[in-house]
Amino acid sequence: MASDNLAFALGEWHPPGSSRSVTSGLVEAGDRLVASDETGAELAGGSLSTIDISARVGRVPRRVTFPDGSLFETDDNEAIDRFLSRKGRAGAGIVHRLERFHPRLIAFVAATILLGTLIYRYALPALVEVAVVVTPPILPRIMSATTLETMDRTLLGESKLDEARRGRIVDGFRRIASVSAAGRVAYTLNFREGGPIGPNAFALPDGTLILTDELVELAGDDTEMIVGVLAHEIGHVEHKHSLRQIYRAAGVAALIMLIAGDIGSGAEDVLVEGGGLLALSYSRAAEAEADRHSVELMMKAGLDPTAIARFFELLEAKLDDHSETSIFSTHPGTPERHKAILDLIAELRKG
Numbered sequence: 338m339a340s341d342n343l344a345f346a347l348g349e350w351h352p353p354g355s356s357r358s359v360t361s362g363l364v365e366a367g368d369r370l371v372a373s374d375e376t377g378a379e380l381a382g383g384s385l386s387t388i389d390i391s392a393r394v395g396r397v398p399r400r401v402t403f404p405d406g407s408l409f410e411t412d413d414n415e416a417i418d419r420f421l422s423r424k425g426r427a428g429a430g431i432v433h434r435l436e437r438f439h440p441r442l443i444a445f446v447a448a449t450i451l452l453g454t455l456i457y458r459y460a461l462p463a464l465v466e467v468a469v470v471v472t473p474p475i476l477p478r479i480m481s482a483t484t485l486e487t488m489d490r491t492l493l494g495e496s497k498l499d500e501a502r503r504g505r506i507v508d509g510f511r512r513i514a515s516v517s518a519a520g521r522v523a524y525t526l527n528f529r530e531g532g533p534i535g536p537n538a539f540a541l542p543d544g545t546l547i548l549t550d551e552l553v554e555l556a557g558d559d560t561e562m563i564v565g566v567l568a569h570e571i572g573h574v575e576h577k578h579s580l581r582q583i584y585r586a587a588g589v590a591a592l593i594m595l596i597a598g599d600i601g602s603g604a605e606d607v608l609v610e611g612g613g614l615l616a617l618s619y620s621r622a623a624e625a626e627a628d629r630h631s632v633e634l635m636m637k638a639g640l641d642p643t644a645i646a647r648f649f650e651l652l653e654a655k656l657d658d659h660s661e662t663s664i665f666s667t668h669p670g671t672p673e674r675h676k677a678i679l680d681l682i683a684e685l686r687k688g
Contacts (some may be wrong), residue, residue, distance in 0.1 A: 342366060342374065345420060348398070348411030350380045363401065363409055365420065370401070370408040381407040385424060385619075390417065416636070438539050456592060465584045477580060481541035485527070488547075494530035496550050503528060506553070509564035509640070516637045517571050519544065523595075524571060528553075536562075540570040555655065565631050565644025572630025578623040585622040628674055632681050642682050649675040 344362020350372045351358050362378055364371045371382035381403040389402040399417045401409040411417065428684060496503070507526060515521040524544045531537055531549030538548045556562045573579055628645060635642040649671050 346413040346416035348409055348413070350374070351408040351410070353408075361409065363411065363416075363420075369667055371400070372403065372407070375619055381405055381409070393418065399459065416642075422423055453592060457589070459589045459593045461585065461592070464588060465581050468584045469580055472580065477542035479544045480580075481543040482683060484541055485545060485547070489529070492532050493547070493549075494532055496528035496530055498550055500520030500529055500552060502553065505547070505560045506563055506567075510567050511570045512640070513634050513638045514571065517634060519577055524574070526567070538566050538570055540573045540579060542574070543576070543584070544571075544574050546570050546574075555651065556648070559644075559647065561641050561644045562647050564640060565635055565642075568631040568634040568646055569627045569645055571634060572627035573623065575630065575649065576623065578620075578627065590645075624674070625677065629681055630679055632678060632685070636685065642685075643679070646675050646678040646682075649678070 342364050343646050344364050346363040348361065348363065349358040350361040359374055359380060361372045362373050366372050366382070368384055368386055369382050370388055372380045374380055387404045390402040391402075393399065393414050396412070398412040401411075401413055401417075431514055443506070465587045470503070492634070510523055510524075510526045514524045524546060527545065527547045529547055531551045534549065536545065536549060536552035536555045538552055540546050548563070548567065551564070553563060556566075631645040632642040635644055652671050653675070
């Protein structure tokens, strides 16, 4: 008899190098672990330190390898775990814990995604509107000064436009700025060489507008077209689009960090920098609103309201921009904007 102790796990014992199996039990005999047959005779055994016991992986049967090469196999994983626990050895491994992936975790992840979506869809816009209302005037000025300084240092160059061309644009700009809601003193126009951003015009939250040489060159002799583009940028400022974008980007970054926890300083830097870049783009609704503002401002100033529409025609002709709106677009498609502007002008002229 190997031991008078009862087997704590039942299974099959396989002699070394053989597929033959013998019904057996695993018995703890003092400081030894023994595989014994149905009569209690020892088939194999050894001290625990000389025996290899496979880690638990789901419901895969455990394998106990004895020093002589024989193998005991059992599907009573709980009995093996209890034995190892009594001996002070680690229980289930990481693979088994992963295998025990509980369905409740799926529900938790789904709930987290749903909560994040609701916050992004409803709570964040409300918080952004509150932030815009309570923002003191000094803050957009600081944001804008910092942004322009950074862009001057990294992207933009000194304008090379001649004084006569620049003067005609400034005259038109003053004309539309003077009829805007905030008045002429609320806006400053800056000329820059666009470098990598090319033909472009954009507005910072405090009313600082930047117009690149490349856009002026693209427009040719059509100064009124450039003024129409600047009227569009004034629309972004008056509707506080860029300020909303900055707060929205910051809110999205905060939401990600809230859900993901400590994602590391590198990832946080990416979110902050990405938020700054996002602030330079606008949603489709904001672009359409600024387009309408351009038309209304140009009409109010006694200028041609189709100027901004001509700009989109130019984009289609010279830059082959015929992109249509898609659900992934942050801007409306150029042909769609062109048509919407002409429809608006026709409607306003009827009224």
